[in-house]
Amino acid sequence: MGHDHERRRVSRRRMITGIGSLGLGGLFTAGAHATSEPDTYAKADALFAEARTCTLTPSAQQGPYYFETRALRSDIREDRAGVRLRLAIKVQDGDTCRPLPGSVVEIWHCDAAGLYSGAEAESREALSGGDDDGKTTISAGEKFTDMRPSDGRRYLRGAQVAGPDGVVRFTTIWPGWYPGRTVHIHVMVVVGGNRALCTELMFDEAYNRKVLALPPYRGHEQPRDTFNGNDPIHEDGMLTHVTEDGDGFLAVIVLSADPDQPH
Numbered sequence: 446m447g448h449d450h451e452r453r454r455v456s457r458r459r460m461i462t463g464i465g466s467l468g469l470g471g472l473f474t475a476g477a478h479a480t481s482e483p484d485t486y487a488k489a490d491a492l493f494a495e496a497r498t499c500t501l502t503p504s505a506q507q508g509p510y511y512f513e514t515r516a517l518r519s520d521i522r523e524d525r526a527g528v529r530l531r532l533a534i535k536v537q538d539g540d541t542c543r544p545l546p547g548s549v550v551e552i553w554h555c556d557a558a559g560l561y562s563g564a565e566a567e568s569r570e571a572l573s574g575g576d577d578d579g580k581t582t583i584s585a586g587e588k589f590t591d592m593r594p595s596d597g598r599r600y601l602r603g604a605q606v607a608g609p610d611g612v613v614r615f616t617t618i619w620p621g622w623y624p625g626r627t628v629h630i631h632v633m634v635v636v637g638g639n640r641a642l643c644t645e646l647m648f649d650e651a652y653n654r655k656v657l658a659l660p661p662y663r664g665h666e667q668p669r670d671t672f673n674g675n676d677p678i679h680e681d682g683m684l685t686h687v688t689e690d691g692d693g694f695l696a697v698i699v700l701s702a703d704p705d706q707p708h
Contacts, residue, residue: 485690489533489614492686492697501539502700503680505645508631510561510568511553512591514602520616521603526661527557527618529693532646532685536611536634539701544611548702549635551604552615552646557661559623562602563594572623572667619648619656619694622669627676628653629683634702642702647673647683652694 522529536548555561561568601620605613622628627647634642650673656662657669673679685696 485531485695488688488690488695489612489697492688492695493533493535493612493699496535496686496697496699498682498699498701499537499539499542500682500701501703502642502644503682504643505631505678505683507589507591507633507643509589509592510564511589511631511633512563512594514551514553514563514599514604516599516603517605518603519605519614521552521601522616522618523600525556525600525618527621528656528659528662529691530617530619531690531693531695532615532617532630533695533697534613534615534632534646535697535699536607536613536636537699537701539703542701544607544609545636545702545704546607546609546611547636548607548611548613548641549604550607550613550700551602551633551635552617552630553602554617554620554630555623556601557618557621558665559621562598562600563596564592565596565598567592567595568623619662621662621665622657622671624667625671625677627671627673627679628657629676629678632700634700636702636704639704641704641706642700644700645678645683646685646696646698647676647679648685648687648696650674652687656694 532552534550536545536550537543538545553561555568559568559572601617603615605615607613617630620628620630630646632642632644632646633640634644653672657665673684685698687694687696689695
């Protein structure tokens with residue numbers, strides 16, 4: 446266990462070192478067309494004001510489909526079809542409420558059909574009735590380890606480094622769903638090489654209904670069986686603040702982490 450933890454710290458340290466040599470400007474070049482509009486920044490600032498909080502963000506298990514991608518990019522869509530979602534995340538210290546610049550924020554989620562990249566075979570099995578990270582048969586205290594990817598796909602996965610304001614921005618698609626779970630995005634926050642927070646981001650059901658009624662989401666083979674109200678992991682502190690943004694949506698959230706309590 447100690448060896449694995451140290452390996453993760455070294456891995457993250459190397460990634461952060463690489464980021465430093467590349468420069469933040471270079472990181473945001475990929476997908477810059479999707480995240481640089483002044484109107485979107487103004488909307489994000491307004492939503493951050495509404496989302497202000499000093500309460501520690503609820504944590505969640507990382508689930509069975511997590512692995513370090515080292516994909517340092519803001520646009521993580523690749524070839525995945527779906528409604529565009531711009532995501533702005535502000536990371537702050539849960540004790541002082543001050544931003545945590547330099548934090549590495551990694552996100553991953555399923556596509557419109559419920560599949561995870563790097564784990565397409567496993568998530569297809571979950572869709573057909575096998576185990577997944579949201580089945581209610583999984584206990585709240587169950588631990589998951591980093592998986593070994595079973596395929597070479599990396600869509601809807603990526604990491605960014607928080608700037609001086611503690612903010613990272615991603616462009617992705619609205620997540621799909623799969624049996625036993627509501628619509629969600631997984632998030633890992635790494636501070637100083639340690640995993641300081643693992644949580645999930647969720648969305649108001651009014652927006653979920655609106656998006657999932659559109660193609661390609663409405664082509665899902667199974668009826669949706671889990672919503673925010675009966676999801677085993679959902680907590681109000683995981684809800685993002687959402688607004689319409691051109692032909693898609695903008696969602697923001699403030700994540701309060703405890704850097705002194707690594708996960």
